[in-house]
Amino acid sequence: MRVLVVDDQELNRTLLQFLLQDEGYDVVIATNGEEALECFDNNEIDLVLLDVVMPVMDGFATAPLLKEKAGELYLPIIFITALDDQASLKRCLEVGGDDFLNKPFDKVILSAKIRAHARIRALALKTLEQKKQLEYHQNQINREHEIVDHVFKNALMDNYQDKEVVDFYLSPHSMFNGDVLLIATNPVGGIYVLMGDFTGHGLSAAIGALPLSKTFYSMAKKGLSVGDMAAELNNQLLQLLPDDMFCAATILEMNSSGKSISLWIGGMPDTFLVKPDGTLKKIINSQHMALGVLEADEFETTVMNMETNPGDRVVLYTDGIIESVNMEGEMYSETRFESFYLADKDTSIETLISELVAFRGEAEQNDDISVAYLTCTNKLQAMVEPEQPFSKLPFHLRLDASAEELKNTDPVVEMLDVVSQICGLSDHRSVMFLLLSEVYNNALDHGILKLDSSDKDGDDGFMDYYFKRQDALSALTQGDITIAAEYQPNGNRIIFTITDSGDGFDMAATSDNTVNDKEHGRGLSLLAELAESIEYSDKGNEVKVVYVLEA
Amino acid sequence: MSLTYNLSPDGKAFTIQIKGKFDFNVVQAFRSSYENVGESKPKVVVDLRETEYMDSSALGMLLNMQKSLGDTVESIRIANCRTQIKKILQISRFDKKFEID
Secondary structure (H helix, E strand, O other), X not given: XXXXXXXXXXXXXXXXXXXXXXXXXXXXXXXXXXXXXXXXXXXXOOEEEEOOOOOOOOHHHHHHHHHHHHOOOOOOEEEXXXXXXXXXXXXXXXXXXXXXXXXXXXHHHHHHHHHHHHXXXXXXXXXXXHHHHHHXXXXXXXXXXXXXXXXXXXXXXXXXXXXXXXXXXXXXXXXXXXXXXXXXXXXXXXXXXXXXXXXXXXXHHHOOHHHHHHHHHHHHHHOOOHHHHHHHHHXXXXXXXXXXXXXXXXXXXXXXXOOEEEEEEEOOOOEEEEOOOOOEEEEEOOOEOOEOOOOOOOOOOOOEEEEOOOOOEEEEEOHHHHOOEOOOOOEOHHXXXXXXXXXXXXXXXXXXXXXXXHHHOOOOOOOOEEEEEEEOOOOOXXXXXXXXXXXXXXXXXXXXXOHHHXXXXXXXXXXXXXHOOOOOOHHHHHHHHHHHHHHHHHHHHHHHOOOOHHHHOHHHXXXXXXXXHHHHHHHOOOOOEEEEEEEEOOOOEEEEEEEEOOOOOOHHHHOOOOOOOOHHHHHHHHHHHHOOEEEEEOOOOEEEEEEEOOO | OEEEEEEOOOOOEEEXXXXXXXXXXXXXXXXXXXXXXXXXXXXXXXXOOOXXXXXXXXXXXXXXHHHHHHHHOOXXXXXXXXXXXHHHHHHOOHHXXXXXX
């Protein structure tokens, strides 16, 4: 504790110095106001004893300047003065003094006053220290929030953006939004929209949006159904979120023609389907519990399918709108929201929000508020994947399957898995599968298992045939099939040659086209349309299918 | 491969989804799925979004379904086909018999 003594009389200075040193204080001496200010700058001063009448700068002028230098930290100034008129003493306190003592002063009173002000000074120091710590933490939190905000923005950057298809209004209650709106196109055409509302608001509610969005985007890329999406997101949130936290959500898919939507809705307010003129067409209720509540085996993936017309709008929103409260404590309510769409007027998002703001009046927003309009359209067509260049290398692949292998494996799929590895061929695997499986099944069913395909006629015939085939296959002990694939980079041809160990067949008898409208003839005519050529050789137990891969 | 089906809660849409391979091996599952369409005369949606392969027996099964369901359903739509699958359906002239998107 260091005390600054300011007095022009040497006797007073010395007296005070001895007295204070006796009490264990450090003492700094100044003979006038100017010196006092200088001393204050060069020393850490905890308390000032200030004379009033001094040359150069008097105490009344010095006190406010010292207080200014001390800033927000309390610096006790005690005037010690020979003046004893009321006006002077009053002035001592007005210019910034905290106390005064008349000369000649009483030692006991002086040290008692110094101790009292020292206590306040100590308290002030402690408060200032705490304030500094608080500021430090505040800065740290702000920095962390900036980082998190950056991560959120990047995580949600993948959102498909086209206001003509999905228009929205998002207004978080605080810096971070516990509501989430995710939009992604479907590779086969159409669009997915997910609107979610995590329990609570702020950062703790928003944190769940990160894993949710990542999973949503990757499932959208695969073109999964909304039911499967819901199940996967539920599992993820169940595992991640604490028990008392979950995510109400609507997951919606519109198909490429804009003529149908399917929705999985859990724990969300009613979804509205609105006609192009803005009037209400249908109200769709929530069917399920929120995501992250039920175990996988209790979870239901049932979806609602709705027919729509291009121009219809689906209105998705979180409960922040209908639970908005005005100054009178009334809620905006589902009824008001519904009548907004029933009235014959402009029902754009802007109008909706301005009506909501007018309703709320002076009252503060009490939750995250989100609303999105999806306008049904047929403009979102399938994405055309950039085609891979074809390999320039000629490939020859071959597999020989024995009876045991014919029973227990799927040679067609495995062969295709290998063939699809050749650069450029993967895009054609569905058609290659069809070609290869037709000839393979012919070889297996008729060449090896010796079944008669006329058994297939009709619905029951199909089933009978299936069971006969199962029986014949499980009883199989002899026979083998060879699949050879040849890739010719010149002309981009893939040639499959299938040879079975059977007896072959009379080609002349089956070459007519009369069987085309029957189920079992369809395969052959389809084959003929897709393939460049089909050639039987040997005794009819070897068939060669040539397919031209179109670039 | 797997096959799932569900009737929407309002009874208006019956969806069958086939994942992976739509061929002779699902004949039983496929037939028993549409035995559950119910009395509400729903629209049937065969969702092929995750169907990578199909062969001519799948075409046969679709036709059998159409014959068997007749007017107990309002319509049958083949939905969300991948490009190659759509090509196969078009070559088979299935776009004349079914609504395809």
